[in-house]
Amino acid sequence: MAIALVGLNHTTAPVAVRERLAFSDAALADALTTFRTPEVEELVILSTCNRVEFYMQGRDVAACNADCESFLAAYHALAQEDFAPCLYYLSDLEAVRHLFRVAASLDSMVLGEPQILGQVKSAYYAARDAGRTGTIFHHLFERAFNVAKAARSETGISDHAVSVSYAAVQLARKIFEDLRRHTVMVLGAGETSELAARHFVRQGVGDVFVANRTMARAEKLAQSLSAKAILWDDFPEHLAQTDIVVSSTSAPNLVITPGMVQEAMRTRRGRAMFFIDIAVPRDIDPAVNTLENVFLYDIDGLENVVAANRREREQEALAAEDLVWREVRHFRQWLATRDVVPTIVALRQQAEATRLRELDKALAKLGPHDERQRRVIEALTVAITSKFLHAPTVHLKRCASAGQAQNEAQLIRNLFDLDPAP
Amino acid sequence: MNSLLFHIVLLAYLLASLTFWFHLGLRRRWIYQLASGLLAGGFVLQTVLLGYRLWTQTFLSWDHVYAYLGLLSWAIIAVYLITVWRYPIDALGAFIVPLAFLATAVSGVPEIIPTTLPAAFRNLWLGTHIFMALLGYAALTLMFCAGVMYLMQENQLKSKRPGALYYRLPSLSLLDDLNGRALILGFPLLTQGIVTGSVWAKYLHGSYLHWSLTSLPLLLAWLMYALLLAGRFALGWRGKKAAFAAVGGFVVVLVSYFVHAL
Structure with missing residues (x-):
């Protein structure tokens, strides 16, 4: 086999x-x-x-x-x-x-x-x-x-996000712990914004606001996300109530300045903010990252996280390989036990057949005998065969768990002539 | 008294610290369970050891700093165990258990001749005072660790290149929350410590304001706590500021203790 x-x-x-x-x-x-x-x-x-x-x-x-x-x-x-x-x-x-x-x-x-x-x-x-x-x-x-x-x-092989949107959510979790109590603002109603926003919504974030220069597009996206649309000009005021900002507008210049963020942070009394800038050219002034309790990630930053996640998965793979090896060893043992079971059965069957044959012969020779005498002789035969079989049975089982069963089983089959030629 | 039991406790805490560090690196479940087991075992033994010493009154004179360190390490582990039950932060052990180990180790340094305490020292007020003050210090130690972890994680996130610690440390908000909780729980404890200490001082010396070895640093610690509380709730110190303050406060108290002991 x-x-x-x-x-x-x-x-x-x-x-x-x-x-x-x-x-x-x-x-x-x-x-x-x-x-x-x-x-x-x-x-x-x-x-x-x-x-x-x-x-x-x-x-x-x-x-x-x-x-x-x-x-x-x-x-x-x-x-x-x-x-x-x-x-x-x-x-x-x-x-x-x-x-x-x-x-x-x-x-x-x-x-x-x-x-x-x-x-x-x-x-x-x-x-x-x-x-x-x-x-x-x-x-x-x-x-x-x-x-x-x-x-x-x-193991952690399936743990870490290997896409940019998931990486953004993972980062948010490292800042905020429980996303359900936090608010996301989406700037720009294009496809990239939508994708990132959807991931946050799927992860159970609290409120979502959408702002876009064209109000109609903002409303359309807001509807599909069960979010609220706000006027583009109003978004700086809303910053103070927002914990996470996803920005992907097609604006050619900066949309969020350090001044805006400082103002928002003052109102928020220093509660952390997380900015995700997936626009090219970038929407958010990089200087924003220097502000205290403010974290800004652009596309490069997110790609760094994805790369780091991939390396983490590879580390976890080592643990998974260990699991696989353990399971392979167990399977080998199972196979080996399967090998010995037929041999043990055949051995016992042969012993039983011999026992019954010799018992009948002996009882016939004995002549008249009562029930008690018959039982004593029967017990004798059973005791002899089972004690005799004990050692080889235990040995076969031990060999099975050590993975050496096939040869030993074959040897016993040969020794006891369990497979006689027809 | 550096009995065999003391050395076993010391060894247990050392091994637990090393195992927690291993877990921080390799992050396998069984390593964490081993570390927790070692810690729990050491803690039980230390409880027995300290209980025995208290029972037989063979403690050093209460003026001895080293005695306090032994009790402090017990309090730190107790606070850790309660914390980890509510905030399952795997990384915390790697930061706080080594501190408990150091405290235990230093507490065993001097050659101690057991003396029986004068009657004045066998007083419930003294016992309560010490117990409360130590738990307060333990909470301060917890805040220190939470602060250190916060600063490390914040550094990782600001750098935009997450390293190994990014994965092993919990979220900023959780660490800040822990910092705040430890402050809210530690402050009343320390306050109680001062109040009962004053009562005992009155009993012993006839005045509420007797300056002995431990009261000055205790007062200083209380002041730091008060400052941190004011900072957090009145000035809106959160996140990085609160973490810095917790680390700074702990260092100040530690230094003041050593200066005072010299």
């Missing part, structure tokens, strides 16, 4: 090759039924925009790989040389580790992305519904889903 993996992803194959080998949902269902060879006992096909992978369980890894390649060539009407250089081959525990890493989004283009887990789940369920999975893949994929969930909840 072995696990084989054949696949390609965004690091080994260009999109031109990936798109030719990908499977749509319909094609996937079809492939799951048509790819049948005696070598492949269990099968799961994973096909996303960034990878195509065949997970197979069978006896002979090389044979499974060969069958898979010929199937791909035939199904997609390609010559094998066209895609063979892009393929990677993994087997047994390496394949297991790869699956766990993929599910936990450690192999994705964007580390920590949430879609891949759903995609792996769909691939598994499709294979299961097509009847191509058995106990081993059932257990394997269940463990993969667990690792993925643990990686997301116990």
Whole structure:
């Protein structure tokens, strides 16, 4: 019993090759039924925009790989040389580790992305519904889903924002803690302003004001955000009630000056303010950042935060890799225990068969005997066989948890002749 | 009395401090739990140690600064544990536990000959006075740590290049809030400390205004608290100013204590 993996992803194959080998949902269902060879006992096909992978369980890894390649060539009407250089081959525990890493989004283009887990789940369920999975893949994929969930909840790989709008919200949280009690003002009603404002609204910010030179556009945006529109000329007065300002106007010169902010801060008695300037050319005078308890981030600043977040995710990935390794070890143990269970069962069955045979023979030889004598002799036979079996059973189980089961199991099968030649 | 128990407590606090620093760096859950466990263990042992000393009255003369440091470190940990229960700030341990460790370490420096206290010192007023004053100081220490963390995080945010600390420290508003709360809770404690201290002074020396070793720095600490309160609520000192003031106030009290002890 072995696990084989054949696949390609965004690091080994260009999109031109990936798109030719990908499977749509319909094609996937079809492939799951048509790819049948005696070598492949269990099968799961994973096909996303960034990878195509065949997970197979069978006896002979090389044979499974060969069958898979010929199937791909035939199904997609390609010559094998066209895609063979892009393929990677993994087997047994390496394949297991790869699956766990993929599910936990450690192999994705964007580390920590949430879609891949759903995609792996769909691939598994499709294979299961097509009847191509058995106990081993059932257990394997269940463990993969667990690792993925643990990686997301116990490490920070999915924590940190990797887009500019999210980074702005994250910064706001580092200043204000609870956004629900704070007010946002949006200057400029263009697409960028709208995007940033929407993120804040989605994160549960309190009140939102929209100001734009053209009142109609301000009102339109305000309506879609359930916000209030204010007159452009009024916005400096509103600054004092605003905690967060998102500015993205198309004005060619500065819209917010240090003087305005100082005035607002005086009225606010020093409560913090956060300015996000996503306009080019910039709307807000950079000198505003020098004011006490005022924080100003322009596009470059936000990009710095995004880059720092990406580095943080990579750090967290190390913890996730540890989780994956732990899970791989557990899976290895599970496999090993599976190996010994049939042997233990066979051993016990052989012992029991011998015991019953010899018991009957002995009782026949004994002649007339009462119930009590019969029970004593029966108990004797049971005691002998169970005590005799105790040591090998315990040894096999211990070997299973140490991962050395296969050889030991085979040795016991040989010693006790559990697989007699027909 | 540098018994074995004292050394175990000291070791526990040292290990807890180091583990909290590790957690600040690596941020794994189990490291934080280990640090908390070490701290809790050390705290329980220190409670036993101090309780035993109080019970057997083998304490040093109450005039001894080093005795106070031992009690102060206990008060700091107690304040930390209460704080972290309401404000789950992971980074706080890394700042405040080392201070408690230092206080404990210094308290064990002198070779102490146990003496029995004269009857005048076994007084409830004295005990309450010390207890209140120490909790007040512990709150001041908490404010100091909150202030330091605030200044670090503020620096990170102003620089527009978030570094490692940006992720590990809580939000500015939370730190400022903590600063304010510690002030509001610490001020009455310190006030109580002064009031009960005066009562005891009257009892011992016949006058409410006896200047002994500890009263001058205590008065100074009270003044700093009063200043911080006025600053925060009358002058609108928030955020950076309040943080600076908390750090400055703590340093002033610390220095005054050392100067007075020399």
